[in-house]
Amino acid sequence: MHGPAMSGWLLMVLSAGTGAYCLARLRSDSKAARSAAGGEAVMGFGMAAMALPAAVVTPPAWGWAVFVAVFGGGALRALWLSRTSTHHLHHLVGTLAMVYMAITMAPGGAHDGHPQHSPGGLPLLTGVLLVYYALYVLRAGAALIPVPTTASTGGGPATPPRPPGAGAAGWGARPELALACRLSMGIAMFAMLLTV
Template sequence: MHGPVVPGWLLVALCAATGSYCLLRMRSGSPSARSAAGGEAVMGFGMAAMAVPAAFVSPPPWILTAYAVVFGGAALRALWLARGGAHHLHHAVGSLAMVYMALAMEPGAGGAGHAGHTAGGVPLLTGVLLLYNAGYVLSAGVRLLPVAAAGAQGGAVAWGARPELAMACRLSMGIAMLAMLVTV
């Protein structure tokens, strides 16, 4: 990822922690909730891997193509699962945004790659993705408030089944997506 090293590592830590909690969420809940948590875990760990600062390690030339293939597959899976719920459409948009960022960072593919540290990508598409994710972050933040208040009144709930933590993970990944898109 382009940009300063310290914020890059903070983004890596945030995304890895979110992916780890999503793995924990896969142990409880309904099959559809476990499936959504699995998609979010892939997104969290993938975002963590892509956010590693370029100043720290120079990725092998094939890694950005691998990211595009993995997230392209995740997007197709999310589109297939979107028949049963709108949240999977968000997963599809997020996965396609990751494909876009991987291709924009690809040297010689219109993007600047890690070596140049200059912006690449299509400004209109980047702007649309930024607006979408900003809207998602705002709506997730608003939805988090009533869930936290309702969770405080209930009894003991397992860590993997806490709705306010799941929403907080979605919010943090949305913020991380915004931070990554700004660097494109």
């Protein structure tokens, strides 16, 4: 496997792994954390399905309509939940970006038995989404860098504060792992948008 097929496999594995970890985060004691983890799990598995190399499974012509329906529903949910949490605005952008990619990558016909894709999306919208995800990835990556504490607190790297109601300190409730998953999905989204 070389080139686009290898990229598709890597994106699929990264997204599926992230979705699986988000499923583990559903055990949190916090309702807000469970809600965010559920949306992120759907996003991770949806991105994995969309990134599956076409050399392995050619999606049916109606498959992209399923992506639009699932992520359109996710966008409505994120819009509703954004009333109480600004993090859901990021989910809204992500689900709408998935709807956009599903529409722009929908098969447009066949030539010699191979599906053809539409020539691409709107360059301005694609560019705006690429800038958004580039900034998001930089911000999330910077948040993962340990910040040294002052000498009065004993030194050593500081750990990110636990969100209120994060529950037990098990590996599924660690905020830095949740942030690393969001970083991974941001990178995967940026890579997928480059193909539009």
